[in-house]
Structure formats: C-alpha cells, structure tokens
Amino acid sequence: MITDHPYLAPSDIEPVRPEPYWRTQLHLPSRYADNRGMFADLWRRLLTRIFQARWRLTIEISIDADLDEPDRDSAVAAVESAMYAPGAAWTLLRADPGATPPWQPIAWARRPVAYLDNGAAPSVDDDGTTVWSCIGTVVVAFTVDVDEASWPSDRYLIGLATSPSPTLRTFTASGAWVIRRRPIHRHRRDPWHLDPVRPTSPGEPAAGPPA
Numbered sequence: 719m720i721t722d723h724p725y726l727a728p729s730d731i732e733p734v735r736p737e738p739y740w741r742t743q744l745h746l747p748s749r750y751a752d753n754r755g756m757f758a759d760l761w762r763r764l765l766t767r768i769f770q771a772r773w774r775l776t777i778e779i780s781i782d783a784d785l786d787e788p789d790r791d792s793a794v795a796a797v798e799s800a801m802y803a804p805g806a807a808w809t810l811l812r813a814d815p816g817a818t819p820p821w822q823p824i825a826w827a828r829r830p831v832a833y834l835d836n837g838a839a840p841s842v843d844d845d846g847t848t849v850w851s852c853i854g855t856v857v858v859a860f861t862v863d864v865d866e867a868s869w870p871s872d873r874y875l876i877g878l879a880t881s882p883s884p885t886l887r888t889f890t891a892s893g894a895w896v897i898r899r900r901p902i903h904r905h906r907r908d909p910w911h912l913d914p915v916r917p918t919s920p921g922e923p924a925a926g927p928p929a
Contacts, residue, residue, distance in 0.1 A: 738759065783890075808858050
C-alpha cells in the first residue's frame with residue numbers, strides 16, 4: 719500500500735515488546751503448536767546472546783498497480799520510481815491481535831533490495847482512458863531484534879509511504895513471505911542503506927535503485 723498515514727511512517731513510538739514466540743506455542747494444544755518454529759526461536763535467542771546479533775528478515779511481497787500512462791515502459795518506470803523515491807519509507811509491521819491498532823511498526827527500510835517486473839497489461843475504462851495494470855515482486859530486507867525474528871509470514875505486513883506519481887491510480891502490496899532469516903552483527907553497516915529505526919534525515923543523500 720502507498721499511504722501517508724502516520725502509523726506506517728517512521729516515528730518515535732517504541733514498539734511493544736511481544737511475548738516470545740516459543741512461549742506463545744506452549745499455550746497451544748500440542749496438535750496446533752509450531753514445534754519447529756518454537757525450537758528455531760530458542761536457537762536464535764541463544765545465538766543472539768552469544769554473538770550480540772540482530773536479525774535480517776528478507777521478505778518477498780507481490781505488488782499490483784494501476785496507472786494512467788501512454789505505454790508499458792512508462793507504466794513500469796512510474797512504479798519503480800514510486801518504490802525507489804527519495805524519502806520513501808518501507809515499513810514492516812507485526813500483527814498484534816487484540817491491540818489498537820492491531821499492527822505494530824517494528825522496522826523501516828529506505829528502499830527494496832530488488833524488484834522483479836512480472837508484466838503489465840492495458841485495459842480501457844468507462845471513459846475510454848487506457849489504464850496499465852502492472853504486477854511485480856518486491857524483495858525488502860529489514861533488521862529486527864530477536865523478539866521480532868521468529869514470527870510466521872502471516873504475522874507480517876509491509877507498507878510503503880511515498881509520494882506517488884500523479885498517474886498512479888492504485889497500488890497494493892500483499893502476500894508477505896519471509897524467505898530468509900539470518901544473524902548480523904549489531905553494529906554492522908548495511909550495504910543496502912537500510913535504517914531500521916530512523917527515517918532519512920534532512921540533508922542526507924537519497925538512496926536510489928542499485929546500479
């Protein structure tokens with residue numbers, strides 16, 4: 719989604735620390751518990767304690783955008799421009815059932831790691847205007863603490879706060895899927911210009927798509 723809603727933008731609000739994932743599984747009947755995920759969470763916590771690590775979540779999402787553009791190349795370029803725009807903020811949220819609001823922002827990224835264009839097709843609306851529908855796959859990486867690293871994919875949501883092109887009618891992101899979890903040193907500088915806790919400050923160089 720593209721939105722300027724303050725809940726999806728970086729802020730000074732400290733996320734609520736969740737109950738450890740392994741403990742949430744102990745509350746469930748054995749036939750419903752995620753035993754593999756529970757032991758994986760305990761293993762990550764051990765590595766975190768030994769190496770003072772944080773965790774890099776690489777997440778894949780599907781996007782769908784409708785644009786008023788004259789041709790396919792212009793439509794695809796407009797979608798990429800929105801995702802890599804200076805000042806854009808990708809937000810990782812975790813489901814927190816029963817809370818208000820039900821999603822907690824836990825990390826931010828300045829730009830995606832990769833974007834795969836899966837195609838674009840034209841259609842004509844009721845007033846005769848050609849609308850291009852673009853679909854694609856976006857890979858975004860976020861750095862989180864161990865408390866946020868073990869949740870299943872359906873507990874995550876990704877939002878995009880940016881200044882969209884005037885020709886962009888709709889933009890939706892869905893199907894967040896965690897494709898990789900790996901430990902990183904707590905003080906390591908991320909080569910993809912990720913900033914998990916602080917938005918871009920005025921005067922900082924803007925990050926663009928990789929060469």
